[in-house]
Amino acid sequence: METQAHKLLNRETAEHSKTIRKTKTYDLPLQPGIVHLGLGAFHRAHQALITDETMASTDDEQWGIVAANIRSGARLVEQLKQQDHLFTVTETSKEHGLQCRLISSLVETHFAGADEPNNHNHQRLLATMALPDIRIVSLTITEKGYGLNPATGELLDDHPLIHHDLHNPDSPRSAIGLIVAALSLRKRNDLHPFTVLSCDNIPDNGSRTRQAVLQMAERLDKDLASWIHQYGAFPSTMVDRIVPAITDEDLNNVEQNTGLRDNCAIVCESFKQWVIEDNFVGGENGRPDWDCIDGVQFVEDVRPWEEMKLRMLNGAHSFIAYTGLLAGYQTVAEVMEDQTFADAAKHVMVEAAPTLVMPDGADLADYADSLITRFQNPHLAHKTTQIASDGSQKIPQRWLNTVRWHLAHGSDFSLIAAGIAAWISCMSTMEITDPMATQLREIAAQHTGNISELTKAFIACSDIFGEDLSHNIQFIETVVQSAEQLHQQGIKTLLHSLIEK
Numbered sequence: 001m002e003t004q005a006h007k008l009l010n011r012e013t014a015e016h017s018k019t020i021r022k023t024k025t026y027d028l029p030l031q032p033g034i035v036h037l038g039l040g041a042f043h044r045a046h047q048a049l050i051t052d053e054t055m056a057s058t059d060d061e062q063w064g065i066v067a068a069n070i071r072s073g074a075r076l077v078e079q080l081k082q083q084d085h086l087f088t089v090t091e092t093s094k095e096h097g098l099q100c101r102l103i104s105s106l107v108e109t110h111f112a113g114a115d116e117p118n119n120h121n122h123q124r125l126l127a128t129m130a131l132p133d134i135r136i137v138s139l140t141i142t143e144k145g146y147g148l149n150p151a152t153g154e155l156l157d158d159h160p161l162i163h164h165d166l167h168n169p170d171s172p173r174s175a176i177g178l179i180v181a182a183l184s185l186r187k188r189n190d191l192h193p194f195t196v197l198s199c200d201n202i203p204d205n206g207s208r209t210r211q212a213v214l215q216m217a218e219r220l221d222k223d224l225a226s227w228i229h230q231y232g233a234f235p236s237t238m239v240d241r242i243v244p245a246i247t248d249e250d251l252n253n254v255e256q257n258t259g260l261r262d263n264c265a266i267v268c269e270s271f272k273q274w275v276i277e278d279n280f281v282g283g284e285n286g287r288p289d290w291d292c293i294d295g296v297q298f299v300e301d302v303r304p305w306e307e308m309k310l311r312m313l314n315g316a317h318s319f320i321a322y323t324g325l326l327a328g329y330q331t332v333a334e335v336m337e338d339q340t341f342a343d344a345a346k347h348v349m350v351e352a353a354p355t356l357v358m359p360d361g362a363d364l365a366d367y368a369d370s371l372i373t374r375f376q377n378p379h380l381a382h383k384t385t386q387i388a389s390d391g392s393q394k395i396p397q398r399w400l401n402t403v404r405w406h407l408a409h410g411s412d413f414s415l416i417a418a419g420i421a422a423w424i425s426c427m428s429t430m431e432i433t434d435p436m437a438t439q440l441r442e443i444a445a446q447h448t449g450n451i452s453e454l455t456k457a458f459i460a461c462s463d464i465f466g467e468d469l470s471h472n473i474q475f476i477e478t479v480v481q482s483a484e485q486l487h488q489q490g491i492k493t494l495l496h497s498l499i500e501k
């Protein structure tokens with residue numbers, strides 16, 4: 001019996017289904033040109049989709065993607081193998097409803113997880129990264145995936161995987177270690193380095209990745225470090241598309257909408273943006289012409305775009321997550337239906353606005369309004385718990401640089417102070433996933449019942465708040481005051497008082 005999954009394999013059915021849009025069928029198999037580490041929801045909805053559309057639009061079919069998971073995600077790798085690496089992306093918006101696309105830019109998938117029983121898959125992945133045709137290694141491995149100090153961006157030598165790779169350079173387990181080992185192989189084989197393209201929500205993501213790679217290479221092989229320094233490329237990027245973790249309800253809705261069961265489906269918003277520093281090994285020939293796709297542009301300096309997005313969108317997102325969790329809301333859309341919370345989220349964007357050097361042509365008020373509309377998307381079940389995860393790795397770039405600006409200018413940051421108080425409350429009372437969760441929960445246990453001391457103890461974590469803020473009296477007192485008001489009045493009363501003042 002032909003299963004629904006077989007229908008997805010049958011391109012004719014999928015491509016000519018009334019509800020699935022497919023731009024073009026390639027003269028398969030595509031030539032691999034990119035290795036991607038971090039085959040998660042975002043890569044499929046963003047870079048894999050954009051690359052698929054680019055190859056279809058330009059007939060340049062040398063950018064097939066070899067995607068790998070080196071941490072979690074073994075099941076997804078196997079599922080994609082079973083359906084010829086095809087999957088669907090359903091784009092949704094408040095105005096236009098649903099549009100489903102069939103994506104075929106993935107040519108291979110690997111699982112080389114940290115817990116993989118043997119080294120075989122890692123060696124296969126390394127060998128692939130060292131192939132002459134591979135010109136880009138891209139990353140969506142989460143903010144915690146690089147093994148960096150969240151406040152400074154420095155490589156953490158005592159991070160378990162970084163420590164392993166410094167002592168086992170030929171069988172690396174971390175993304176940084178794999179990149180260093182693969183570049184070493186390429187140097188030995190007299191090949192150019194690949195461009196390393198971080199697509200994670202970390203500030204100066206290209207520069208920080210470069211610094212981490214060079215830091216590890218310096219420790220292992222100084223000639224390799226010099227070669228990477230001279231010939232490598234690590235462009236920074238700003239990436240934007242809201243892509244929640246898929247739910248069973250999503251999968252059922254996609255099946256109802258398309259008549260096909262795709263367990264690798266993605267549901268996301270229709271908005272997408274990708275701003276990329278145009279700095280690739282081999283210049284324009286070293287990358288796809290991604291900018292032929294709406295929402296994608298190459299620029300000289302990504303920073304204005306990155307800071308606008310990290311501080312306004314992501315800053316409001318984290319605020320919505322923690323304050324919404326305290327109010328019992330499960331999704332961003334639910335939080336946004338409560339006008340007090342929606343107004344407070346807008347005020348967070350207003351606090352971020354004066355700290356920004358706006359990119360050419362960007363209008364701050366329009367951008368803020370567009371973010372509110374995107375957050376209200378009723379088709380997206382974007383869980384507050386998902387956004388709340390890994391806060392120790394996110395807060396520095398989403399809130400703390402805005403706080404530093406306001407401290408230097410003597411201006412108000414009371415909404416972000418409330419957000420920090422809400423984060424501390426969530427980390428102290430809920431099961432929130434975070435690489436520093438154990439340390440933070442120990443702090444909470446030591447200061448139960450004393451809000452002021454609890455708040456000061458959290459702020460003393462200089463790996464998050466930096467040496468400056470963790471000793472800044474004005475900052476500490478502002479957050480302590482907010483935390484005490486939160487404890488006495490509850491989140492909604494606190495936010496109402498702040499937006500009314």
Ligand code: NAI
Nearest residue numbers: 038039040041042071072140141142143145200201242243
């Ligand atoms: P996901 O949970 O679907 O995938 C996470 C990926 O990271 C998985 O492939 C996992 O194996 C890998 N990973 C996790 N920890 C790792 C580690 N220590 N080392 C190596 N790989 C590791 O999450 P999703 O939605 O794909 O997001 C991933 C990243 O993409 C985010 O952290 C963010 O930096 C960026 N992003 C996500 C957006 C979204 O709305 N989902 C939008 C913009 C950026």
Ligand code: CS2
Nearest residue numbers: 239240241242243317386387
């Ligand atoms: C979210 C981001 O999970 C989170 O931390 O704030 O993944 C957000 O969805 C994206 O940055 C939007 O581009």
